[in-house]
Amino acid sequence: MNVDLSQKIPNNVELSSDKRLQRALEQWQPSFLGWWRSMGPDGFQANDVYLRTAISVDSAGWAHFDHVRMPDYRWGIFLAAPEKERVIGFGDNAGQPVWQEVPGEHRNALRRLIVTQADTEPASVEQQRRLGATCPSLYDMRNLFQVNVEEGRHLWAMVYLLHAYSGARATPIGRASSAPSTPRSTIGCRSTCSPCSPTATASTSCWRSPRAASTRCRARRVSC
Numbered sequence: 001m002n003v004d005l006s007q008k009i010p011n012n013v014e015l016s017s018d019k020r021l022q023r024a025l026e027q028w029q030p031s032f033l034g035w036w037r038s039m040g041p042d043g044f045q046a047n048d049v050y051l052r053t054a055i056s057v058d059s060a061g062w063a064h065f066d067h068v069r070m071p072d073y074r075w076g077i078f079l080a081a082p083e084k085e086r087v088i089g090f091g092d093n094a095g096q097p098v099w100q101e102v103p104g105e106h107r108n109a110l111r112r113l114i115v116t117q118a119d120t121e122p123a124s125v126e127q128q129r130r131l132g133a134t135c136p137s138l139y140d141m142r143n144l145f146q147v148n149v150e151e152g153r154h155l156w157a158m159v160y161l162l163h164a165y166s167g168a169r170a171t172p173i174g175r176a177s178s179a180p181s182t183p184r185s186t187i188g189c190r191s192t193c194s195p196c197s198p199t200a201t202a203s204t205s206c207w208r209s210p211r212a213a214s215t216r217c218r219a220r221r222v223s224c
Contacts, residue, residue, distance in 0.1 A: 003055055003078070010055070010076030013160070024163050025077075032152075037071055039126050041148055043133065045071055049145050054078050054153060073149050077160045102165050111166050118158035121151045 003012045008026055015022050037045060048067040053074050055064050062078075086098045102110055125148050135141035 005055060005074070005076075009156075010074050010078075012078050013164075015077065018164075021160075021163055025159065028159065032075075032155075033071060035122065036125075036152065039122070039129060040070060040152075041125075041132050041145055042129050044145070045069065050142060051146055051149060070145060070149060073152070075149070075153050075156050077156055079157075107166070111162070114158050114161050118155060118162065121155035121158065124151045 002014070004010065004014075004016070007016060009015060009022075009029065015025070046069060048069060050065065050067050051070075051073060052063045052065050053068070054062055054076065055078070088094055088096050088098055128144065128148060131144055132141055135144060
């Protein structure tokens with residue numbers, strides 16, 4: 001899989017060959033960066049941090065190390081190279097060829113799992129927002145910030161999967177086209193409805209009525 005580091009979104013999934021997908025992700029990117037600046041590590045956005053940037057996921061070497069300001073970090077989409085004749089390793093479908101397309105009967109369940117995962121990544125960054133101020137050493141601080149940017153990269157992977165395999169209009173992430181205030185407000189019920197989420201601005205009615213929010217979340221079959 002060729003790694004393209006020259007693109008606005010570094011990737012090894014030939015993103016430039018799918019203009020619809022590329023436009024959708026590039027449209028979402030400013031919202032992601034706005035969220036990172038407002039909810040990412042507090043007080044250190046302008047500092048140069050020695051960070052590892054993913055460039056591939058193969059065993060020959062996958063990272064580039066350099067000093068970078070966190071808002072300038074090159075978040076990207078990097079998938080492992082497909083393995084020939086790979087089979088499913090466990091579960092009811094063990095021994096069958098791995099899926100190249102999402103089976104229709106599993107589409108909703110997989111989408112809910114991905115949406116849930118996509119909500120936990122930015123939540124982790126937000127919860128660690130002020131930990132840098134109490135790190136016992138510079139070593140610990142660098143590792144904290146590395147975890148933060150990796151969580152952001154994991155979020156990008158989930159967003160890619162949702163757009164590529166479910167379509168922007170078929171998933172909560174599709175609301176990114178309406179320029180939400182943060183990525184979390186585009187991803188799942190927990191963000192758009194929960195009154196305990198400080199960044200939930202996508203739905204005023206949800207925000208003002210916790211009971212209505214819970215009912216709406218249950219109706220969408222997504223756990224709040």
